[in-house]
Amino acid sequence: MNSQFKKGVLELIVLVSVNKKDMYGYELVLEVSKVVDVNEGTIYPLLKRLTNENYFETYLMESTEGPSRKYYKITVLGQSRLKELKDAWKEFSDSVNNFIKESDKDE
Amino acid sequence: MNSQFKKGVLELIVLVSVNKKDMYGYELVLEVSKVVDVNEGTIYPLLKRLTNENYFETYLMESTEGPSRKYYKITVLGQSRLKELKDAWKEFSDSVNNFIKESDKDE
DNA sequence: CTAACTACCTTGCATTGTCAAGTACTAAAT
DNA sequence: ATTTAGTACTTGACAATGCAAGGTAGTTAG
Secondary structure, eight states: OOGGGGTTHHHHHHHHHHHHSOEEHHHHHHHHHTTSOOOHHHHHHHHHHHHHTTSEEEEEEOOSSSSOEEEEEEOHHHHHHHHHHHHHHHHHHHHHHHHHHHHHHOO | OOGGGGTTHHHHHHHHHHHHSOEEHHHHHHHHHTTSOOOHHHHHHHHHHHHHTTSEEEEEEOOSSSSOEEEEEEOHHHHHHHHHHHHHHHHHHHHHHHHHHHHHHOO
């Protein structure tokens, strides 16, 4: 897969995921990987950034299957960021798809 | 617009454009800008890279409206790269759109 | 007890795009 | 004749994002 396409979209995918339900980092790696290949070294720094920007809050919970889990919960600010990004993505991908379709036509 | 979305897609848009007809750099800046905001400092280095990778060939032509224009012409290799990128983009954007749609549903 | 899995985090690197500036040619306005 | 605006290309310092590879540590199964 073309790794460049991912740029910026990962933030959207993570926001969409955490918006559905609180999630911890490792879980997100698995969830996000269903859509696009992604690696821990990408997700953890991203989660930190999104938390710093107040899109997420965090809390710890013990697990019976390993070390404690740090859960991420979306904030109100995070939800507005999500909407913003979702709209931007839609506009962007539509416009790219349109451009490709147009040029396929006249051949 | 989210500038990160652009990463990797610009190459696709440029390939699509030059595949339609030979174009010079400045013309491409204008053409590509119809789809995504872009500036000269992005396009020219990209054209150089794509030429180095043998996706494009170039030739010069004089202009009555300014300095000579360097035209870019797609190669056979460039066409296969175009197909590759187009398919990858389709798969990628479909999968992202699907993921967003799925999560919109259960609300 | 040790391997395997869960869970988290960090550092250095590569790639790609941005900004800002500079060069140079042509044509129209002053 | 000189300035201005538009066309056209180039470069270098910079920022953002993702990846690879490594580290720490708790839990469970063999």
